[in-house]
Amino acid sequence: QSVLTQPPSVSGAPGQRVTISCTGSSSNIGAAYDVHWYKQLPGTPPKLLIYGNRNRPSGVPDRFSGSKSGTSASLAITGLQPEDEADYYCQSYDSSLRSWVFGGGTKLTVL
């Protein structure tokens, strides 16, 4: 099991809004460590989507937003588009493990 828990899959129709949760604990997200999010298409490296909990790198559409509260973080995608279909990963630091840790990943299907 991953230290950060994500739902294995989510789905939504084009134009809809979906959220992906990332649940941690007091030794990672709850300890105020930043959460970053990545999008990965099959056969390609991950791409940075959100950094520092809620910041978008240049070029990432504002349809993508991140938030954090307590021991959890969330990625929201509005106006779902077919090209959003991918795997999404959250990342944070865990002080007990003394390691950067990733969530297990969530496969987003656009219906």
Place this chain on the structure above:
Amino acid sequence: QVQLQESGPGLEKSSETLSLTCTVSGASMSSFYWNWIRQPPGKGLEWIGYINYSGSSNFKPSLKSRATITLDPSKNQFSLRLTSMTAADTAVYYCATEAIAVAGMVEYWGQGTLVTVSS
């Protein structure tokens, strides 16, 4: 534009040592922390470790006894060495940059290289 490219053998035998090199272009080696991250086929991402420009490194504790990362600024390269390979080490290995100002933020990734460990 920052670009990273992994190179190394795609097939290793069990118990042997993996050596991978990442060649960097478009960035100074002092601009980032330099990371290795791997992804077993069909599975999630696993952080291996990083090295900074001063040569300080840090590793995932479970891999620390087997992993070494070195930096060669003269060649704009950094390398991973992983000893005592087993089938569990079969994965796509990525080299990647970590922003110094935003801890953990991995902005640039190599394309990845698949390493298969056979018995």
